[in-house]
Amino acid sequence: MHSSQWHFVKHFAPKITPSLISTTIINLHKTPDLSFQFVIHIGFNGVDIRSRYLAMAATSHAPNPKPTLQLLKETNNNGAYSIREVFNELGVARDVLGGKSYVFYDLLIRACCELKRSDDAFECFDMMKGKGVIPCVHACNDILSLFLKLNTTEKARVLYA
Numbered sequence: 369m370h371s372s373q374w375h376f377v378k379h380f381a382p383k384i385t386p387s388l389i390s391t392t393i394i395n396l397h398k399t400p401d402l403s404f405q406f407v408i409h410i411g412f413n414g415v416d417i418r419s420r421y422l423a424m425a426a427t428s429h430a431p432n433p434k435p436t437l438q439l440l441k442e443t444n445n446n447g448a449y450s451i452r453e454v455f456n457e458l459g460v461a462r463d464v465l466g467g468k469s470y471v472f473y474d475l476l477i478r479a480c481c482e483l484k485r486s487d488d489a490f491e492c493f494d495m496m497k498g499k500g501v502i503p504c505v506h507a508c509n510d511i512l513s514l515f516l517k518l519n520t521t522e523k524a525r526v527l528y529a
Contacts, residue, residue, distance in 0.1 A: 374409045381409065386416040393422040397465045400430035404439075412439060413446075417457065425461035428472035436472065440479035444488065451480065451488040455495050470496070474507040481510040486518050 389410065396403040403426035407415060412423065420443065427436045443454060458472050473496050480489035489511050496503050 374405065377406065377409045381411060381414075384410060386419060389415055389419040390422055393419060393426055394465065397422075397426035397429075400427045401435075403427050404430065404435040407439070412442060418461075421454075421457040421461040422464060425458055425465055425467065425472055428475055429467075429469065433475055433478070436475050437479050437482070440472075440476055441483060444476075444479055444483055444485065451476075451485075451491050452495070455492055459499075470499075470501045471504075473501060474504045477503060477507040478510050481514040484514065484518070486511075486514050489514060 389407075392406060393403055396406060403423055407419070407423040412420070415423070420439075424436060424439045424443070427439060430436065440454075443449060444451070449457075454476065455473070458476065462470070462472070473492065477489050477492050477496075480486075480492060493503055493507070493511060
């Protein structure tokens with residue numbers, strides 16, 4: 369993988385066990401771009417739940433947020449997981465990777481906003497506050513902009529209260 373010979377990874381993808389996928393992501397987490405490339409080449413939708421969240425947490429440390437946003441939107445858009453499940457599993461993945469950052473929660477809010485899921489974005493915001501994590505200004509602005517677009521001013525008032 370470090371030599372970017374992805375054709376080998378694609379060839380062996382059907383035979384790679386969930387345990388090996390998780391272990392690989394854990395070993396690649398200090399190189400977020402490689403983590404992202406790995407899960408894309410093995411097929412993100414085909415990985416188990418643990419590997420899915422490890423991949424999202426690992427890629428969240430990349431300078432470019434787009435890969436993480438892509439994975440978060442794919443996960444949220446299929447409707448298989450509630451926002452609470454996504455939030456909690458990202459926290460577990462953070463702990464497994466030994467991370468100190470909560471940037472993926474801000475990215476989760478952004479993904480919800482881009483998907484126009486205002487209730488999910490607000491619930492994520494609320495869960496962050498419950499954990500004592502302060503959302504970044506950009507996440508707050510994303511929520512506020514979405515609420516204004518969707519004309520849900522009541523929640524916008526709560527956000528700024």
